[in-house]
Each structure stands twice: as C-alpha cells, then as structure tokens.
Amino acid sequence: MKKAIQFGAGNIGRGFIGALLANAGYHVVFADVNEQMIQELNEKKSYQIHILDLEKSVETITNVSGCMSNGPEIIDEIASAEIITTAVGPNVLKFIAPTIAQGIEARRAAGAGPLNVIACENMVGATSHLQEQVESHLSEEGKAYAREHVGFANCSVDRIVPPFQGENLLDVGVEAFHEWIVEEPKLKGGTPEIDGMKLTDNLVAYVQRKLFTLNTGHAITAYLGFLKGIETIDQSIQDESVRSIARPAMEESGAALVKKYEFDAAEHAKYIDKIETRFKNPYIRDEVIRVGREPLRKLGPADRLIGPANMAAELGLGRDHLLQGAAAAFLYDNNNDPQSAELQARIQAEGVGPVVSDVTGFAKDSEDYNKIMAAYEKFKSLKA
Template identity: 25%
Template structure:
C-alpha cells in the first residue's frame, strides 16, 4: 500500500486530499502545527466528508489514518521516511515554515531510504512558486542536491475543487467534486489510478488562467457580498447585482486571457465552464475574503487580470469595481484588512491603492479604482 503525508489538516487537507487518497486506498498521515486540529482527528479516529457530485451526493467516512503534530519529530519522521507523496495543503506564506520543520525528517530519509522516489505536491492557489521553493530546499535547508535531483519531484497543482467546514479542526466537511485536480508532470506515482487527478504539461499557464477565471469572481463575490451584509458566498451569489458583477468579471477575464495567452476560445470555455455540483456547501465570506493584501496584489486574481486587460485596451469595469470593494473590506478579525484600512487613514486612498496592488500611483488603473471606491463609501 502506498503512503501519503498531508501537511496541513485543514479543510483542503482533510476534505480534498484526505478524501482523494482514501478513495484510492493509500495509507494517510496528517501533519499539522495546530494541536486542536490533531487532537480532534485523534479523538474521533474518523471524519466525515459530504461529497457533492454533479448529479448526486454521498457521505465518505475517512478513518484508519495517523495524525501528528509537526513538532512530533519521532512520529513525523517515521511517516516521511516511507512516504511516496507529500502534499503541502497550506497557505503560501506557511510553506517555507513547514518545510523547515520537515528538514530533519528529509535528511534522515536521505540516510536511511535514499532510493525511494518522492513526489511533493504544492496545493496552493499562488503560482510561479516552484523554483523559489526548490531553491529554498537546496540553498537554505541544505537538502542534498544529488538526492533531490535523482529522487524528488516537486510539483505544482491546480485545485479545481473546494472543501469547506465550520472550523479548521472540524471533523464534518463538505467538498465539491465536479472536476479533476491538475498536477504538473512528471511525477513519481501512478496518477492514472486516480479518478480525480490529471497530469498537465502546461500547468503554469493554466494556473494563471484558473486564478483569473475561478478565483476572481469568487473574490469579487466575497468583497461585494461583505459590504452588502451577507455572511456566506451562497447567499451573496444569489443577489442579482452581485451575480451580475461575478459573471462580468469572468467575461472580462476571458477577453484579457485570449489577448495574452496561447489558448483558443473553445479551450478556454472547456476549462472554465465547470458543471455545477448537486447541492451547495456553506462557504463563509470572511474565509474567501481572507488576506486582501495578497488577493489584491499585482499578479493575483483581480489586479493581475485587470492589468492584462488594461495593457490590451480591454475595458474591465467589474474587475476594477471588485478591487475597490476589496480595498473597502474592513473585517476586524482579518489582520490584512486592518493593515489596508490603516494605510488608507495614513496615506489616503490613492496611495493606499498603489501600495496594496503594487502598481505605480500614476497608472490609470489607480484613478479608476479610486473612483469606484469613493462610490462605495
């Protein structure tokens, strides 16, 4: 039986990757830095995933796993020693810290299990990270280069599946299963045995496209929905005005993509137009809106595609409107949102927009966002 270590036992770790590898009868080990998450998994010895497929729903009971704190070096080492796959189900800002914690286990593996192939999958929406992470492993953590080059495949992914729960340590989750997850090829395990994994040879481009077409309307819904007083994405997306903005964001994004990416309109539609799951999952606006500094940044889901549109003389009023609503997002529990509001108070809205989205203050997009922002206030 094959072995997978899932680093990060939150909603994606349990609901997406735990479910996929359990379905394929792999031995699963969860590693997390949160004691509550690990205790919850070990106390229950199982968790439930309500799977929403296109035409039906079913409950999956995930059990017979192991769960350890990342600082539990004895047990985490044992799991890393024989792992065929390590999944990093983490936010981008947490990946280097996790790899640093796993350094000891990887070095021990080199000494005691040198020849076994290892695939490390990076499960985050942020793109163009692989070379930086590879340099971090080799240069900062001093992982042996010969072993790494001969035996390790560090690969990115496109997560075309959402999983949700009421809390990170929850043992009841939902997941939407209507599309495969795309994995950068090649890898050292047999992807053909997985119904919901698919290899892709052009993953960096497709990940940008996914970010601009899936995640941009999602973020727009969160930031506009928050201002309208909604609690969940499901509620907000049913609002006529918000639905119009979301759909327009996708249309604007498609125009920008077709002007700048080597993809046909038919291929783009096939990639973007996903089937709808049978039923809805509760997705809180504060989770989708989390960390607006990252989500509004220069190359991310909203500003990235808006800039592509502007560079190609494509009007994108709804993407600009979504960015403006993101600048107005003031959830007190969101550290990133608080930083933006403080920037606005200290520097004024124009300079704050420039600082947050990473675009020169004199660029025309700044004025457009500012005008939309002033309408909101």
Template identity: 30%
Template sequence: MEKNKVIIIGAGQTGRGFIAPFVKNSEKEIVFIDKNPELINKLNEESKYTISYCGNACDPIIIDNYSAYELNSNEAVKAVSESDLVLTAVGGDNIQELVPLFKKASEERKAPERLTIVCCENGIDVKRPLINAEIKAAVTEGIIFCTTLAQDENSLALLTELYPSIPYDAAVSEVKVDVSGYIPEMRFSDLIQRKIYTYNCLSAFISYLGSYNGYEVYSEAANDEDISYLMEKAAIPLNKAISLEYDVPLADQTEFSGLAIKKFKNPDIVDTISRNARDVLRKMGPTERLIRPLRLIKKYELEDTYLLIVIAAAMYYAKGEGDLEEDTLEKISEISDLPGTIQRINVLFDLFVKGASVKDIIEFV
C-alpha cells in the same frame, strides 16, 4: 519503503476533506501531519470522521485507519522518510514551514527512489521555498478546484463538492503520483494562472460587493441581481484576454468561467463572505487575482470598468478592516504606470464611501 502509505501534510478542510478520499479510494493508508496539536489529538482520539457531499451528490464517505502526527515530531519525520509520496494542503504562504521536516526526512531516507512532493496550494510557484531549500525530492504542484467546508467547529466532519480530479504539473521530472484522481497536466503553469485569474477574480466580485451589500452567505451574494450582473459583464473581457494570453479557445475559456460562476451560485455550498474576503491586501497584489487580470485586459485593449468597480470595493473592504492608508493602492498594486487608472478607481471608491448602491454605481459607469 511504504509504497501503500501516503502523507497528507495539512489536516484542515482541503487535506482532510478533499484530498483524503482520493487516497482512500486508491487503497492506500493515510498519514496526516499538521502543526495544530489539538487537531492531531482529535484525529487520533476519534479515529474516524465522515465526509458528506453537497446536494447529496453521492453517499458520505468515512475516513478511518489513518495515523496522525504533529509537524516536526519524530513520528512525522520517520513517516515522511519512509513514504514515496507527500501531498500538501497547508496554504502557499506556509510551505516554508515544511522545510525542516523535509530536510530531516531526507537525512533519514534510505530508499534509492526520490520522494515526490505535490504542493496542492492554488498559488503561482508555491513550491519555490522547497526548491530554494534544495529539498532532495521531485517537487511539483497541484490545483484544487473544489470547496470543502467544516460543518461544525467542534467536529471533524466535513462537507465538500463532488469534484473528480486534481490536476498536477507533470512536466517535473521523476514525479510519481500513484493516487486516483490526480491527473497529469503538461501546461500546468498556464492552468494555475487561468484558475486564479478566472475563479479567484470572479470570486472577488462576490466577496467584496457581497460584503458591501451586507451578505454573510457567499451563495446568496453570488445570486444577488446586481452582483451577478457585474460578474457576468466582467467575465466577457476577462475571457477574451485570458483566451488571447494563454492561447486557449475562447469557447473553452468561457466554459471555464461559466463553471466557476455556477459553482459560486450553488446554494448547497454553504460558504461565508468573511472567509473569502479575508487577506484583502494580499489579494490586491500585482500578480494576484485583481491586478493581473486588469493588466491583461488593458494589454488587449478591452473594457476594464467592471474590474475597476470590484477593485474599488476591495479598497472599501480594506478601509473597514483598518488596512487602508492614503497610498495603499499604489504601494500594494503597483499600477501607477497605468494612465488614469488610479484616478478612476478612486472615483468609484468615493461612491462606496458615500454609500451609493451597487445599482447606482452600475448606472454611474
């Protein structure tokens, strides 16, 4: 077995730019696997790339001495079968595509030790497709708090935040993650939910109100006076609800959301509104970043107005994308059981349609 070789499936921004340095710093060889043949060819042709850090927080790092194979190739199957650890960064919706690779690798695997797979996808129960497929491995999940961005679409070079760790679910039996920066977390399910319902929820204010105000740069929208006001006001009931639901001190949860807002406002992280606003209908789902926090806030009888504003803004964004039909909110979000909520959202949505300023909407509510 190649105990000094770690597989990273997903050679995009997160896998290549955030996860890879942890593996390199652990003095282990990196094997990239990706379904994009052009990316794999570029990785092999250039044989190295540079990762820089926002605000020059530390010196750039060069990633080299790696291998790169296309997903489901014979080389990829062999590499997985001979490794003890696989880290994925493919997006939660794409985990299912990895099943054939893991099935084939399991058939070829000769070691008595079980393979450990860590799905670093920032979703709830993203490992489920691998569990359902009965993959012969210890399958767990990790959380990514860091933003990593491409500096140039024609370059492998990346820009990332300097973030010290990746928490992973240590409650799964037989999990072995011998990579620096991977931190065992016993209350992982609570942490991933808190992350989505805090970071991702507050991010929606920037994405959809920022788009409405004509911003293209994410941090500029985050620093907009009216958007910042709404985000800060929304965080108050949100923090209280999450603190109560997950039994964490309010001070800890408030600090957690404060770190999120500080990150969003950092001008050194040059992100785009369009990247963060995409997939709007999925983000309006019943267990997603807007509707689940809304239910928690209502459960504890807290102020929901600010969250309703961003849901209406998300609807307006969906309208602009051509994704909004008359009953989309009822179908996608499943909130018909919340008395008066749809009606209140529709009133706010009409204000966006009529072109009211965000300041006017704040005054209206």
C-alpha cells in the same frame, strides 16, 4: 503499502487532497499542530465527507492516521513516504520547510527512493516557493540527493470546502466539483496513479485559468457582498448589483485567458457558467469574510484581482469590471482579519491614493489607477 504525508489536517486537507490520496490506495498520514485533530485521526482512523449538493451523499475515507507536524515522529514518516502534499496556507509553507528538509536528509541517509512534493495552495508557484524554502535548510549532500530523487511539482487545486459542523470532529463538507492539475514534467520516479489528479505539461495556463476565473469571481463576489452586508457567497451572487460586476469581470479575465493561452472560447464560457453555478449552491454556506480574507495578498500585481487586469491590459482588452472588483477590496474593513486591518490603517494614515498605487503597482493618474479610484469613491456609499 504506499504512504502519503498530507501537511494540514484542516477541511481542505481532509476534504480534498487527503481523500483523493486515500482513495488511490495510499496510507495517508495527516501532519498538523492541532493535537485534538491528530488524536482523533489516530483513534478513529477514518472520517466522513459530506457532499453538499442537490444530490447529497456521504463518503467514508479510511486508512488514515495523524502525526504532530512539529514532533520528532514526522521525520520518520517523511523518510518512508512516496508523496508529500500540503494544504496549510501559503504563509505557513516556510514553517514546514525545515521539517521537510530534515525528512529529505533522513531519506538520503537511508538511501530511499523517489519522493514527490506537491504544495496544494491557492498560490501561483506554491511548490516552487516551498522548494526554495526547503533547499535553504538542506546540506550540500542533501541538495544533490534532492535534485536526483525529489520532485517538486506545482499544481492547481479547485474545490470549495466551507466550514462544516458534522456529528464528529473529523467530518467535513465539500462541493461535488473538484479539480487537481499537476505539473507532470517535475515528478520523479514515474507517474503516480491517483484518480482525480490530472497531469499537464502546460500548468501555467491552468493555474491562471483557475486563479483568474474561480478565484477572481469568488473574491469580487465576496468584497461586493461584504459592502452590502451580505453574509454568504450564494446570497451575494444572487444580488444583481453584485452579479452585474462579478460575472463581467470573469468574462473580461476569460477573454484575456483565451487570447493568451488559446483556450477554446466556447469551452471557457461553459467553465464560467459552471463556476457561477457553484457560487449559487445553497448548500455551500461559504461566508464572504472567509473568501475575502487577506486582501493585501489578493490585491498583489500577479494575484486574482490585479493579475487578470494586467493581462487584459497587455493584450489590449477591456478590464473595467475587474478594476471595480479591486476597488471593492480596498473597502474591505474587517478587524478580525490582520491584512484588512493593516490595509485600512494604511489608508487612514496615507490616504487611499498612495496605498492603491503601492499595492497594485499602478502609477498615480494612470488609466487603471483612476478607474479604481473612481469606483472606490462610488462604492463607499454602498457600505452597509
């Protein structure tokens, strides 16, 4: 039987990618450091996915097992797998890279066939990043083997998987919508047949469509909601003062995406409508503090807030609402989030202006810098 390794046995790993792989006939080995989760997977060998929508349903996922990602058994599992996927968070990729490298070396020694690695993270070029980390741990022989037999394909993933409390530890709740778009030219050994995986030779366009629409709107809805003391995304997007910024921000990024990648404008408008409807789903209790976490990363020049504003600027298009969303992120003050704490400490020590310029890359007194600063001062009065 075909085997897949899913690094990350959390809600996203179980509720999205791992489930698609299991339904496609793979035996899915979930690799994680959570001993209780791994033990439960090996005892139950199945779990349930609860579709949280107007029409609720339950799906049972079978043919799964668990393996400690920091134990010796994972090397043998990688050596006999056809595909490796991840849902561990971008910052954890560097920690699993040495293990994947050891598995590749074991495959080389055994003369194993093709392996495809797909990092399913909310990060542009996540698999390429993982590939660099893996290659740094390979021998010269291992690198040569990997070039011929191991595909590293970037992808775009989209499914809201909120925290969920089921009857069993393994149960997970998800929205009905899901999208997994994979870079076909980078795959080795032919195309895997996985229902729910869409293949493309123009991944960058789809990655940015998702990052600059879904993730942009999600983040802005979270940061503005946080300022108003709103707890969840569905409640936040229903607030007209939030929606009056989040929706136009997605439309601004949409205009840039349509112009740059020649997406159909009417279809992209429907895509935005669908995303807004997903935000409003009352059965997805997605907390703004979860969506807003790691603000420094999300304020990076190529990420979901500043990235679309830069694209719009390059194309001579409007971006006022995107910049207002970015300003709200600089006011995200959550002591339980290390990046938020770091951001607020820097603002306290250096002043907001230098921090805005450093984090976004906008020169002091540039047009976009000034717009963020003006919105920042306006939003300070909104803080609940």
